[in-house]
Amino acid sequence: MVKPTIKIVLSVIALFIIVYVVDTIFFRNLFWERLISNIVIVLVFAVIYLKYLNKE
Numbered sequence: 373m374v375k376p377t378i379k380i381v382l383s384v385i386a387l388f389i390i391v392y393v394v395d396t397i398f399f400r401n402l403f404w405e406r407l408i409s410n411i412v413i414v415l416v417f418a419v420i421y422l423k424y425l426n427k428e
Contacts, residue, residue, distance in 0.1 A: 387414065390413060395410070
């Protein structure tokens with residue numbers, strides 16, 4: 373069984389990697405689109421965490 377702190381750390385690392393890749397590939401010079409996509413990605417990760425990964 374994976375400890376909860378390891379799940380949180382892996383989730384945060386995955387979040388940073390996805391945000392960085394989306395920013396650099398798709399929205400390099402578009403500030404508002406980049407900001408909105410980052411907010412959406414964080415909200416999706418929060419929903420996934422609260423719905424599936426937070427069960428103990």
